[in-house]
Amino acid sequence: MFATPAFAQAAGSGGAASPIMQFVPLILIFAIMYFLMIRPQQKRAKQHREMVASLSKGDHVVTQGGVIGKVASVRDDEIEVEIAQGVKVRIVRATVAQVVNKTQPVAANS
Template sequence: MFVTPAYAQAAATGGAGSAIASFLPLILIFGIMYFLMIRPQQKKMKEHRALVEGLRRGDQVVTQGGIVGKVVKVQEDGMIEVEIAENVKVKVVKATITTVLNKTEAATA
């Protein structure tokens, strides 16, 4: 019925170690999520940005909508002109380009 002073003192100690132990699973989950989800997505975004920045006239591209065409004009405002058939040109946002099928070589001067 009565608690001895030794038991009462033992229960009060050990607070700092348990706090770190309670945060350890949360830290491990964040680390696993970073390496399995966040890092690969950032790498993919970096590759897509490089692909879009490397577009030039004459490249054959595929848009997100599945349209295949040839780049006719690259504009600085984030748009490109794509020829999808003879004398049929469509303006497309650069970011919607998913794949470059045939890459043209850089002009040597």
């Protein structure tokens, strides 16, 4: 019914794992988290920075607060958005969540 002292000592005498093998699961967990969480978030942030940097007059945008409007003017860190005829608000460029309708530059006539 009870384990004898000799049997209990024999069970624990397996070979000790190398220190590298103890870190393998930790390294695998970090690699999985990097490819499933960190990398896609960095990619999304880069796309947002590029989108905000390419804003131009006439673009229709949606802000993070849900305001939809047309870009009236672009400054360094802020843009002026026309939300109704004659109603313009200044917003920070980074708060633009989406460009709904991108205006195309006018081609020069040859």
